[in-house]
Amino acid sequence: MKFLPETVLALALLAGGAQAQVVVGDGIPQPLTETAGDPARGRAIVASRQRGLCLLCHTGPFPEERFQGNLAPTLAGAGSRSTPAQLRLRLVDPRRLNPDSIMPPYFSTEGLTRVGANWVAKTVLTAQEIEDVIAFLSTLRE
């Protein structure tokens, strides 16, 4: 009885995205959360300048977004080019695919320098948001 609170806490941490991200080959096959990603929420995150920031660099099928960057390839067809596992690793920490990538690590705080006070020890996206984005990207097929 005495140790119950700790056990509950540990489970909560696991469910909250502290799950070990096991890299297999060039991907992370295991979803970060139990709840399946929601493509509609994922689309909103990708298009948002505050949340996803993706369109700072990428273009994509977002006719409503006037300003899209050209520092990165288009997101159109991303779901045909990569498996969900590959997309997961690419989003969690692109440095593991290409150490020089300019794409930000969306779910890793490893090795960061001089992070602003508002962002310290926080990942850009939450585990669930990563899953939402993967669900959306997987719908982008050529």
Next chain:
Amino acid sequence: MRRLACLLLLLPAAALADERRSGSTYMSAETQAMQKDDTANPGMLWVQDGAALWSRKPAADKKACADCHGDAAASMKGVAARYPAFDAEQGRPVDLATRINLCREKHQQAAPFAAESESLLGLSAWLGLQSRGLPISPDPDPRSEPFREAGRRLYEQRMGQLNFACAQCHDDNAGKRLAGSVIPQAHPTGYPIYRLEWQGMGSLQRRLRNCMTGVRAEPFAYGAPEMVELELFLMSRAAGMTVETPGVRP
């Protein structure tokens, strides 16, 4: 013949020339015209305030800048093009704003102006104008060298939650679009600038703080040693480019 051969040898180097571009060259024709025309350039209002401050005594028994330095067109010509410059008393390079404030304190026995205050921006713009059209000529003092190198390291270091180095945007991706903005090469040719988005004047350091916040990094404080080091490095990188102060930016 020999002379011709020499000329021909020189040609490719000249043609390769300088790929450096001032930020103003990326602007729309209207904004460029606004910068060029002193009657339309809002930065000239700060220049006028600076000119007035230059000749005003901070108190009846104190000297005005002009009382010691005379005609700025002569005494301050080329000064802004050379800053930050090494200061023996401080034992390190100081930026132009700090230099102005050192005179305030040491020579006018007055309180230093606050960072980004209208007075400090006005005097900086007024001094900048005295170098307009001159080439950026970084401080030649060898004691500045280690600080310049520190600035280069900062420029190349990734920072912030988004994990970006200045160089990754301004060297590797200059000319490309970050959402709606073209990434300029980050040459400090026009500072302080009037920025339409700010509806006001701002220093180079304000611009650098914006870039740092943009990558979710903790920005360096105004006048911080790291800021001066970055400025020093940027000035060396832009050596020979023309001073355009007061610049206008969208």
